Every structure is written in structure tokens, then in C-alpha cells.
Amino acid sequence: MLSIQGLTKIYPGPVSALNGVDLEVPAGMFGLLGPNGAGKSTLMKILAGLLQPTTGTVTLDGMDVLRDPESLWPRLGYLPQEFGFYPHLSGEAMLDHLLVLKGVEAPGGRKALVKELLERVNLTFAAKRAVKGYSGGMRQRLGIAQAIAGDPRLIIVDEPTAGLDPEERLRFYHLLSELATDRIVLLSTHIVEDVAVLCPRFAVIRGGRLLALTTPTEARAAIDGHIFEGTVDVADLPRLRAERTVTQALLVEGRNRARVYEPAGAPPSGFTPAPVTLEDAYLVLMRLGTLPGHELQAPAGQGSGL
């Protein structure tokens, strides 16, 4: 269990990046959703032991990882949002180097393991090539390979599918799902679909505060029957936004195809009920700051939840 209590991070300015986050993350896949600048990467860095918080505690299976990050690192797989590699090393040499530093061993030997891992992320063909010649996607896959290596208790992946094509994204989902069976996999993303596909539970964070802690099913259920879809003229959209909670509006063939959340159940004229997606729930949460039936996060340090 990863337990986060009253985590606060204040940057000079002062800018409050995290504002008293409390979170309990059990084994399995756990999603962390939030808009850009919500504090997700700050939280990830703190959890990975790479950034000191201002206050708060984080424990992994009872072990204080903030006080003693050295004890966390042997049990951690980490894929940061932005990263690189030594440019002149080959992918194979780079991964081997990282496995040595992570103390990773396998019955077949480290060299064989490197080959296997590269195979898993489909980089065998580029194993001997210098990393500086890798594309963004290839670098991302090499990053994934090092993150899943070993026997980490906690895997933190920050925006992992950025730069991956759909096929590689699916491959990655497969790997993560496999890993999540007996360990904690923390997936930070702003791609709602990733969470919908992978995470039985997820949290939403905005402005350094936890807005919700729920499951995709519950989130969808909370607004089920209250999402309506229809089209409006471009000129009418501002009025619609003023009067209703518009979650999406896309310009299609000169008219706006809009989705609105209507808690009272009285849709605008011409709008019809639409199937609910997790993205709708997320957007409602972003617009209103809460979901029906879900409590808002209490002030810093007082916990949050459904």
C-alpha cells in the first residue's frame, strides 16, 4: 500500500504545487488524472524520491520513503515524463547499464535479460544503434523497458504513452496490466482513455488538490442519463455555454456538435440523451469541481474520497 498523507509542495514564488494531498493507493493499477499544471508530475517526482516536499508523509508498505528514499529506489520502477539517455551508448548498452545500477538480475543472465526486455518493447532491431539516433517513440520504449525491469514493488509512469503509436500503446497497456497484478502501478496521465482502459481506480487532481477518488464505472454512473448531445449554430454556442454545462463542442461541417451535462434532466431543444464516457465524467468534474454524489476534497490535510 502506498500511503500519502498531507503532502504539500510549495515552490519559491510562492507557488503551491501540491496542497495537502491525502491518498491511499493499493496494489494494482491506479490512475492519476488531471489537467496540465495540476501537480501530477510534482507528485510523481516526490513519490519517486527525486523531489523534497515541503510537508507531508509518504509510506510504501509502511516504509517512509521521504525520509529514506534510498530504501525506496531498489523497489521502484520509474518512467518520468521527460527523460533522455547517454547519447553515444547503444540502446542495448544503455539498458544494460541501467540494469546494473538497478541491481537487476535474472536466471539467464543480464545480457539475455536485456535482449528479452528489448524484445518486449520491440526494440531488438535497434539494440546496437546509438540512442542519439532513436526517435521519440523508440526512446519512450527504451524508457519503458528500464522501468519494468527488475521486481519493483512500485512502478510510477508519468505520461507513458506520449509519443507512442497506437500499436505500441497497446503493447504497453499489455505490459502494464501484467505487472499490475501484484504490485502498485501508478499511472499519471491526462489521457482519459488510458485510465479508462487500464485503471480500476483513479484520482483526479487539479491545482494541487485532490478532486475525486473513484472508479471509471462509478464516475460514469454518477452522470449517467445527464449527458445530452446535439448541434447548435456557431453564433448560439456562447449563449448555450452561459446557460448550460457544456462539456464538449466540436465544429463539424459549420455547426457545433455539443455535449451538455444537464443534472435536472431537461436538455436544450434538439438535444438527445447520449451514452456516457469517462471523458464526460472527467470534464464535468473539471467544470463543476465535483461529480454528483461525490464529495469534494476537504481542505488540506483532511482527506478526500467518494
Place this chain on the structure above:
Amino acid sequence: MGARRLFACFGVEFLHSFRRPLFIALMFFLALTAFGLSSGKMQIGSGDSSVGGTKAWITSEFAQTQTTTYLTLLYYAFFIAASAGLTLLRDREVKVDVILHATPVTPGEYVWGRFLAVVGGFVVVMVFQAAAMAFFNHVVPNAAATEIRGPFAPANYLMPIFMIGLPFIVFYAGVSMYLGERTRSAVMVFVLPVATMILCGFWLWTWAPSWLSLGLNRALQVLDPSGYRWLNETHLKVDRGVDFYNSAHVPYDGLFWLNRFWLMAVGLGAVALTQLSVARSLRGRAKVKAQHASAATETVATAPGEAAAALRSLGMTSGVPTFLTAMLATASAESRELRRQAGLYIFIPLILMQGLVNTFTAMGAFDTPILLTSGLAAAGVANQTSLMVCLLLMFYTVESLERERASGIAPILYATPLRTAAFLAGKALANAAVAGLILATSLLACFIAVLAQRQAPFSLAPFLMVWGLLLTPTFLAWIAFVTATFAVTGNRYGAYAVSLGILILTGFKSLTGHLNWAGNWPLWNAIRWSDLGFLETDRLALVLNRVMVLGLAVFFAALAVRLFARRGPDAVRTLHGLSPRRLSASCARMLPYAIVPAAACIALVVMVNQGLDGGVARKAQKDYWAKNLKTWFDAPAPDIARLDVNVKLDPRRHGLASQGTMTLVNPLDEPLARFPVTGGLHWEHLAWTLNGQPYKPEDSQHLYVFTPPQPLAPGDSVVIGWTFDGRFPGGVTRSGEATDEFVLPSGIVLTGFSPSFIPVLGFMEKVGETEKNTTEARRYPRDYYLGVTRGGYGATAWFPARIAVTGPEGYAFNAPGVCTSNTVTGGQRTQVWETDHPVKIVNIVGGRWEKKQGEASTIYYHKGHAYNVDEMSATLDAARRWYSEWFLPYPWRELRISEFPGLANYAQGFGTNITFSESIGFLTRDTAESDAAFLVTAHETAHQWWGNILTPANGPNGDFLSEGAAHFSTMLLFEQVKGPRGRMEFAKGIENRYNNARRPDDERPMYDVDGKGRYDTSVLYDRGGWVFWMLYDFLGRDQAQAGYRDFFQKWSTGRDHPALQDFVAAMRPYAADPVAYDAFTRQWFEEKAMPQYRLSGARKSGAGSAWEVTATVTNTGTGTMPVEVAATAGERWRKVKETGATTYEQDPAYRDARTNVVLAAGESREVSVRCEFEPEQLVVDPDVRVLQLKRKLAVARL
């Protein structure tokens, strides 16, 4: 190119510059330097050094220009390279370049904007430097530097910035920016400053051998990016007088403008190339994307469903890597990155070249080339090597630590269980390999240099000793320090600023003589090598110093591990951490690491303070000087009538015990009530006797004043006796300085010049004298020599001496006279030396020697130093024979030279007992231009006559009859033994030395030269030798030799000692034309004649066997001398091999035809020379008979 966008690119960089620690640090160092220079640490070498004379101002445009040439290369070069070279790299690292290039900003606007910002930033820094100089010189001036300050003139400070500084900045900024862009390697941007530092510091600024042609010299002036060589060769060496330097603007000539032009052109051209490179790389991105696209296509080949077996099946386990595993893995990855950096492949040849140049051009006494043994080579290049290693280690360490952040791997790598200590140690290990490579390169250079001499064998042991054992702690400490600096500052600019600052500060302290064992962490100028023994004087200090430096390495390593930020800090927590309680706790945790270096440092401070030149000794000497100067400076003293001393030596313990008596006689016409003798600071258990009875003299700060019961009547004598023991030297030097006298396992040197083994009669005016505490220059009238004049050194009268020396059986001991007894008892050898003819000063030299017996002389030498012994022995015999014939028969039976360890580089000629440091004579190397072993042997042997047999007067010009006359004797012996070419080459060599050292404003007529001027040494030796030879030439051989013999007969006995005026008067009767003689001696002795001849309009006409050469000869110097002008054809000298030795004889094919001309100062005359052969060149003074300036200008090719 859009002005607004250009300005936008400029503005961002320009404003950002002044927030960087690099700029702030540079300005801080410059302010400190300006303060230091305001005391006059850097002056134009002109002006009258005597008290009250006109001094060169540090505020003049010349002085400021000179300062700027130094500062640009030593300070600015690295900072400009870092700033300009990294500006585009930094944009790449933070990936802002992609955004910038997606805007309408063109590569031109981007590159030129950045370049102009860097240039602008450094121009601002230079203006700040000028303001700081002006502030410290004029607003808060140094009170002790009033004589060297002129009126404030803004142009004096601003002109050097624009004439010297601006082109320099443009050149360095442009080229460094280009190197950074092209190589994308941060280390590569430092190639230019390192290369130019090697080129200028170790060669271009100082290398000006006599044979260097004018054209090549000019080319080198153009080449020097700092402008210093141009300034020095064109203006400073010429010395136009202190008034000129103080008031004139620097006249910029064509060479200067050419130099500035190529700097600007190359700098701006490099920026244009950078622009092209940036533009190309932008276009190149499309290609890269295309490649990536194809790579992506490859990936489609494997379907996700084929993702093989479950990850679980791999059986992976995680753990914590051991320290060793992690360190080696880090080192391995790091070294793979290093191998791919172009820097190493450029630095290595540069260092090889520098090593070769340094070793091949190493110079010893009288500018003679040194014969390098492995030990001398190892110690000789240790300074440059350690500087190079430290510089490159700094670059590589900083960039290595920056690599994780720059490459983006930091978050991944820092989140592994890798221990920080292992990570940093791995980095250090890889970078240490760079140091190893540099050392290997320097070793290769030394190997080539030693073997190329074809004399000394190559041995690895000294290199392992000096570079391995001694310098390794320095490199470890430096890596640890740079790492700790990076950890503290958190960025490369901060690390560079602090590390460069420490290097500059250490260099400044070293150059100004303020480093001691407690602060000399790089051991600059501290390793004094001798093949006879390894660092015997300062061994304990050296060991403690190394312990201190190793301790610092551990301390900084611990600090680096503690502060290295794998984890982003929290500002609030950091502030809390700075509370006194937490700060104290942090310091307490570091305390154990500080104990060893602090303890070693304290011990060294104490040792240095109590050492040879420490505070205790300096205070004692100062007290001696202050308390006794007025009373005893000119006090009458008795003569020594006899010396009898027994000395017991224990070289292993540096032990010395002396027991002896000195019979003193009153030579005056009046009674002598009391007299002083000077004792040594190292004397212990001292006891005195007077006429055999215990006696307690008045102790006036080691000046012991004897007051006999009754005043000594004229002619009466008294016997003083003494016993003492002690260790000698009794302490360590400040930082490896020379030690003139010592009792050490490798050798023993003791002289009567200092109270090392016997008391010195009288007060020693030089003891305790410092720059601030100096004897006021005495105003000697020109006729000071009239009456009885005391000798310049040694005793006033001749005395017999008996010296018994006892020491370990394996040693031999030499002293003046003949050895009358040599016995060994109980492992102790006792040799008794008695003078067979009186002496005026005595010495003892001891060692474990081989012996070479000549016809009438002996050489005692270290068994590994036999290289020049045959030639030295032959020269010693020849000198004894010919000097006896020319001057006075040699009065002693024996003549010997003994070698001593090179703890100081000098040779001294005591009666019968000459001592040579190993690097003089024994380790000199003959070249076509320099017959080095012959030269030094001939010179030092001449002192048996000029110095011992005939002691010159104590007063102005006396030393001409010692050093100048010894050089003159050497010229005569060259001609006698080696033929005319030998004399001519030697004469040209010392003429060139004099030309280089000469400062007319500082130079006084030879009659007035007292050795206190800054450049008097060359006047005394080189000009003196030349003028004596010209006088000899003027008088004619037979007349001159008759005059010399009479002069010696008259002045080698008696209590009066000759000055130059006595010599001139003594030789006058031998002149065929006394009027011409007077004119000659007036212009050379009373005035400062210095001819300089120039040929112009030289042309030849004719055919077959009737040719005529005409040219205008001008004397642009001073003085009037008859001089020959010769039309010549062919090479004059050809080599002749005789039993392995190379000699020269005149080539029969050489032809010349001559004419004479006499030119007064400024006078021109057309000369014509008829010849029966087709002439090839016209030469003024073909036989090198007239001392002149710039001899190379007096040759014209036809």
C-alpha cells in the same frame, strides 16, 4: 536580417549574462586583481631603479596595455570560451532551440544576436575592469606606490580595451561559439583557450633565441592573439626611456593592425560559419525525421500479440548494486562517452607539443641548454603538466557531472538504488583516466626529448615518483574539489567560476611568491629535483603537504557526496536547514573529514614559520639588521691572519659540528677596541673563547661583539675560538625554494660567505634586508676607489687555513689547498686540507663522487653525470694553462671542480675548490650555437683569477672585475681553444642576452653599476665581458696581455682592491694611442655607448671577377667605433668531425672583401666594397668585434 529580432536575441543573452555566476566571479576576480596591481606588481621594465629615480608608471597607457594583454589571456580567455561556446549548446540542452527556430527568427539573427550579446557582455566587464583599475590607482590609491602612479587619463584605461581587448573578445567568442556548435561538446569550447595558453604562456611570449630571424619574429608577433609579443618586441624590449612609456600613447604599427585584423576576421568568420552550421542543422532535422519514420516502419514488423512469454517468466530480481559494481559501471559508461569526445584528440597533441617544446628549450646558466635527465624532465615539466591536468580535469569533471542533466537521464538514473558515492567515484575514475592520458602524453614528450639528446638514459622511476607519488594527491583533491563545487553551486557555470578562481588565485600567489607548503596544493615550483638525492631538504614538509592534500580530497569527496543533489531541494526545508542548530549539526558531521587536512595544514604553517625563510627566521634576521646596521655597517674590522677549523658532518641527520679558531690582526693605524663576528641561526650549544680562555661576547641578535681586555694595538693579534653544533639546514623552505648551503645525504656545501660552518667576520649588510627594509642606497662618488678600498667579498687580506672535515667513510670532502691527511677510523673519514698559498675565503664541499684526473686538475662528479666530464676536464686544464699565461701564474698546486646536488643552481669558484651545481656544466647540452660545458667551465675557472687572486673593490663597478672579466676570459679561451667561430658564437650569444635584458633608462654607465639595478646582471656579465674584449682588441693582444699581467701583479696582493677605474688606469700605459684610449674608455665606461648599425640601399654591380657592392651604413645607436663592412660569398664555417667531437673551421670556398667605416651616433655613410667574386651578402662587423644592438639588421642579402 531583422533588427528587432536580432535585438531580441541579443537582449535575452546579454541580460542573462550578468546573472550568471561566471560573470559575477570574473568581475570579482578582476576587482581583486585591480586592487593587487595597484601596488605595482606589474610594471613596465623601464625606469631608474635607484632611490629617487624616475619610475615606470602603472597608470600609463603602455602599462595598462601590457596588463590587458596578460589579463585577456589568463582571465578572459576561459570565461569567454565558456560563455560563447556554451550559449548555443545550452539552448539545445533545454530544447529551446526548437521553439526559437519555429519562429521567424533566422539562424543569422539568432547566432549574431547571441554573439553580439557575449561580446557586449565582456566589453562591459572590461570597462568594469578599467574602472576598477582607475579606482584603485586614483581614487583610493596605494600609499606605498606613489612613485609609480601618474596623472589620471581616461584614455590610458580605455584604449587597451578597444585595441587589445575587443579584437581578442571577438576572436575568442567567435571561434568558441563555432567549436561549440560544430562539435556539440562542451569540453571542446575550451580547446582554444588551452591551446593559446600553451602556445603563448610556454612559448610565444618568451621564446626569442639569438638566431631567430627578424621575419620569423615578426610573424610570431602577428600570430600572438594577446598582442603581448608585439608590445614586448616592438616597444618594451627596445626601451625608449621611462618618460616615453609614462607619457606616450602606444604607437600602433602595421604589424599590430595585421594582428588585430586576423583576429577580427577569424572571429567574425567563425560566427558566419556558426550561422551556416545552425542553418544546416535545421535543414538536417528533416532528414533525421525521415530516418525515424523509416525506423518506425520497422517496428510494425512485430505485432503486439507476439509479446512472448509473461514478464514474470523472466524471473527478474532487484537489489542494490555493490559500491564497486556501480562505480565501475558508471566509469565504464562515462569513459565510453569520453572516448567519443573530440576534445581528447585535440588536447593530447597540444600537450605533446607543449611538452616537447618545454623540454627541448629548457635553459640553464648563461642560457645554456640543459641536458635533461629523466628526473630533471619529470620535475621540469611538472608545473605545466599539473596545470594542464587540473584544467582538463575541471572541464571534464564539470561536463561529466552536467551530463545527466543535459542528456535528460538524471530522473531515471537518480531513481535507481545506485549510491551517490559510487556514482561520483565512477565519474572521478573515468575522468582520472583523462589525467592518466595527459600524463602518458607528457611522458611520451619527455621520453622523446631525453632520447633525442642521445646522452642520458631514460628511466621511468622519476616520473612515477614525481607525477605518480607526488602529483596524484593533487589530482584527486582537484577532482573532489570540482565535484564538491558542482554539488554546492548546482550548475556548470558556478563550478567553472569557483574552480577557475581557485586556479587563478593559486597561480597569482605562486607568481608573486606567496605560496608556502601549507597552501601549495598543486606543488607549483616546489619540486626541486636532484639526481643525487630526492627532496631531502623539505621531505617532511612534502609528506605533510601530500597528507593535507589527500585529506582535502577525502573532505571534498565527502562534501560532494553529502551535497550532490539527486533530489530536488525544497526551499522551505533548505531555509530551515540553515538554522544555527542544524547548520552546526551539519558542520559537526563534516568535522571528522576536516581533522586530517586541518592538522596537517597547521603543522605545515608552524614548520614554515620556523623554517629557513619563516617568520621566526625573518624576524631574527630583521632584528640583526635593525639593531646593528648603524653601529657596525662601516665599522673598522681586523684581518684574518689564520683559520683553523675542525668540522664534523652527519649528512644523514643534516648534522654539523664546528670547532675552530681564527687569528685576527689589527691592520689599522689605530687601536681597535672591539670587533663583531656574525653567527648562524642554526648554531646550538655555542661557546666562545678569546685567546684560549672561555669568553662571552655581547650577543646582539647573533652579531657577537668581542671586546678584548685591551684594545688591539696596530699589528697586534687576538685568537677567537668557537664550538657549536646544529642541523643545517635547520628547517624547511617556504615552498621548495633553492637552498644554497646544506649538509644532506646527497651532498654537502658550506661556504665562508655565510656563517654556516665558521663565523663571518664583521656585519653582513644583506642579512635581514628586505624590499621594505633596505639599506639606503649609498651614493658613491666616482672617486670612491681612491685610497685603500676593501674587497667586495671574502677577507681583506690573504690568510692560511687548515680545515679538517670528518664525516661518513663513503664521502669525500674537498676544501681549499691540498689534502695533507685522509684517514678512516670507525667508519668515519677525516680529511685535512691545508692551503699551500693563502686564500681570502674558504669552503667545504662533500659528496659520494667518481673522480676524473686531468693533466693539472680534477673533476669530482656524480657517477651518473659523466656526460661532459671529459670536456670539462680538458677545459679546466686549458683554462689553468692559458689564464696563467695571460694573467698571472696560478699560485696553488691543485685545481678541482666538485659537483653538488641541484638544490640551487649556481657555481662558485673558491681558491682551488670550485663547486658546480649538477645542472651547471655537468648537465648542460652542447649545441651548434652553444658550447655549454666549455662555457661554464671556462667562466668559473676564470674566477680563480678574477675574484680569488684578484678581489675587486667593494663598491660600484667592482663586479665587472669579477663577472665581466670572467666572461671576457671565456671569450679569449674560446678563441684560443675552439677557434674564432667559438668566440664569435659566444660573443653573439651574450650580446643577444644583453640586447634582450637591456633597459637604457635603468642602465647606468659601467663606472656606476652597483648590481642593484633590475637589469644589472646582464650589464655586469655580458656588456662587461664584451667591453673588456673590445678593449683587448683595441690594445692589441701583446700589449693587452702585458697590461693584464702588470695589473694582476700590482693588485693581487695588498689591502687595496681595484675598481674599474683602477683597471682603466692600469691599462692606459699599454695603449699605443692614449688619446684614442681615453676616448674609447670614456664612451664605454663613463658613458653608455651602444652602437646599432643599419644597412640600406645595398646593391651589387659588375660581372666575372670585378664586382662592387655599395650600401649606406647608418649608426642609429650611440658611440663611435671603427667597424668592418664585408661583402661575402658562401657559408663561412663548416663542421669537422674529430674523434666524435664536432669542431668548425673556415670553409675554403668562403670569400669576403672588406672595408672599414667609423660612424658617430646618427651618422650615415655610403660604403663601397670591391671584390673579385660575386657577393651574396653585405655584413657589418663580420668578425663580431663590436658590441651592438640588433646585429641582424646589419646584414643585407644582395
